Amino acid sequence: MEMQKKQQTPEQDALEHIVSCRDKPFLEERLIDSFKGRGVFTQQAIEPSTFVVEYRGKISRLKTRKSRRKHEDTLNNYLYEFYWKGTHWCIDASKEDKTLGRIVNDDHINPNCEMKKVEFEGTPHLCLFALREISLGEEITFNYGTSSYPWRSKLVAASCSDEEELGDPKSKRVSDGNYEPEQAALISDGDYKPEEAGSSSDVHGSDNDCDNKDTEEPKAVHQSRRNYCYVCGKGMTKISRHLVRHADEEPDIAKVLALPKNSKERKMLLNDLRNRGDYKHNQKVLKTNCGVLKAKRRTKTQTVNGETHTHCQHCKGFISRTFMSSHFSKCPNISSNKAKIFHESEKSSLFTAPLSDMQRIILGLPSDETSFMVKHDAVLILLTQFLSDKYDGCQEKHEDIKQMLRQMGEFLLALHGKSIFSFKDALKPQNFSKIVETVKSIAGFNEKKGRYKKTGVALTLGQTLKEIANVVVSKAEADADEEMVRDTKTFIKLCEEEWKNLSFDKKENLLSPPKVNRPSTIPFTQDVQALYKCLETTLTSAIDTIKKYESPQVYTALCRVIVAQVVVLNKGACEVSKMTLESFQKREDAAQVLSKHFVQINMPNKTRRNVPVLLTSKLVDALNLLLSKRMTCGVHKDNGFVFAKPDGSPSSFLRGRICIKLFINLCHAKNPEYLLSANFQKRIVRVFQILNLESDELEHLAKLLGRNICTEKSYYRQPEAAVELAKIAQLLLAMEEGSLERFKGNSLNDIEIEDILEPASPKSDDGAENERQGLFPEWSETFPKVLVLPVPVPVYVPVPMNMYSQCTPQPVGLPLPLPVPLFLPVTRDSAESIVDTIQEIKEKIPSDRFE
């Protein structure tokens, strides 16, 4: 039975799924028959009132009005028309997008779900909620409305015998389609009673309590009686009999079945297969927090959950933590001494060591499937130990270590598909080809072109694998395990060979420019506008939502959009993400208010220098709202980061580059990959700064540029303004790079916009650098300067004291009449040339421009 997460209402659950755009993992699409088509089925029982699935699609507001009497919600041909707050809306789900809500079928007699509207970010979302308990294997249905749908008239014709084909008595109801028997069999939930009844199991494992009643344990105990099939995922009371069905498709099963009945080997291998299925099932339950866990040993009293139990990394059985040590001594899969070095290290590090940095890192990982992989892999534990020793007492490194561990946890999860379940196995030379295949799939290797889409990811993975192998070699050397030393050293050599080729690919990429069509400047600028609009609307609605619902999900949605907004206004996503409460609160004390619209915050970076972060006043308000909801939404009281996650951890924070990536993918940009590229980030920052200027400020900027351009702020959000926006951004960039000379004597009209964006710099072309440093690379060789261009000159350049003598003219405070609030964080080299070029611009602007 699906359990609601603690304290989470069905509506909050719906919001969480709306935000993440995901369907519940236990729902699946199945073909029913040629008449009804596909439908959605649950692989797990669902409690009444639970949120089940969202009907997603393209939403639009319709202008047509119907009489009040006809204000009825109806679904026709994937178009769901409905009324919300007095307005007529339509969700068009005709696009095949793999989401499940759109293929839920109609049942007007005994539907198990009802459609409700959930408001998120100012728009209605259609969500199905369970009307009653929905049994495992049942089809999800709801009432489409009162129209005379053609299939409803066929009801009477449906025969009862068709019903029997459905297999699951709980899902039986009046059939509403012309079922074809062999297709109808596809939707059987798999508990094939005739075959199971009265049969005895091949395996008499301690946990395999056969029970013909086929019922789950009482709720209080929360443990499953069934074993789960690793092939189809079904829960069965007699798994060994069930596996016979898959013998043709699964060589592992065929191999076991060929062994003599009751032989020791057969029992052991069957036990492995059973554990494999239970492990897969448990991972799903732990990930989704829905469903019942299957423990290796059932107890009448003990509750089974992720805290009381853990998987043995050797046999994959779900074992009580209390009995883990004694399990190790008899686990059939721990046979050699080689395995024991890991098991010893696991025992000592996980169960007996005093609270150390290493344990703090491990305990600080969020509780999800990825972290689960990390926590239960002996090699990753060893790596954590190594890294925490290496950075002894250096708390700032903890987040980086956690990130690396999670990347490796995800890698391990991906390896499961290749039957590798631990790093111990992953580092075996015979598995090296599987490692390379997995890296290729994660980093998007294009076989035809023979190159990676994400070279940086491939390089990072290769580098980390090598580091892990080195740690293992040291440990094995200390333990005098020669075989392990030899194997792992071979693995390192293979890595070097493989990744040497990768750097060669990288060079090839740089030498031969990519043949793909490159975007012209205008579409790129339009994409930036699209991103701007997306962030603006999301921020507004996230603010509205958090005022209504205070939940960790809604808090995260608001936090995510704020951090993304701050990142696009500034360079250096990594720095921005780590903004502290202290630096945010000090913004006024430090007299950093630079204009009525922008606020500067000084944040110390790695070298303890202050890095300016610009915020609009709207963002400051949003941040204040966010901060006021920290406690109620689950942020740890000691978490000092402004963008703290509501996960109860004192040191977690949302990462700017991940958040911005999300919005880039959401904003319907034509070329999202270019927005993601480090090569264009300067342009993004400039365009965003322009878009955030108020009309009067834009006017000053226009004057400065010698052109009476349209200065309505909203104008720049329109696609037509893309040309001007691109030109202004280009001028500002040229100014910053000291190459403004080439525009001398030209008005804005005369400036030619390059059709093609500048070629990528070698550093960022293939994204390798970008990937390693984050989406927006660190602002490494910059120093904290903010240049305010006043109209007219002179120039105000606040720089650290020791730099004053290098600036001409020296800072003189804000001059009259008004500063143009355009803040150009500049590099050391370009500071002086900017000052010169401003002088040139000034000479170019006719004096009558200044009223």
Ligand SMILES: C[S@@+](CC[C@H](N)C(=O)[O-])C[C@H]1O[C@@H](n2cnc3c(N)ncnc32)[C@H](O)[C@@H]1O
């Ligand atoms: C939103 S779609 C549902 C998914 C659809 N079954 C599919 O395979 O894509 C609606 C269509 O499904 C079919 N349908 C829905 N409920 C049905 C039912 N109870 N019996 C027969 N067909 C049904 C009708 O063809 C209807 O136009």
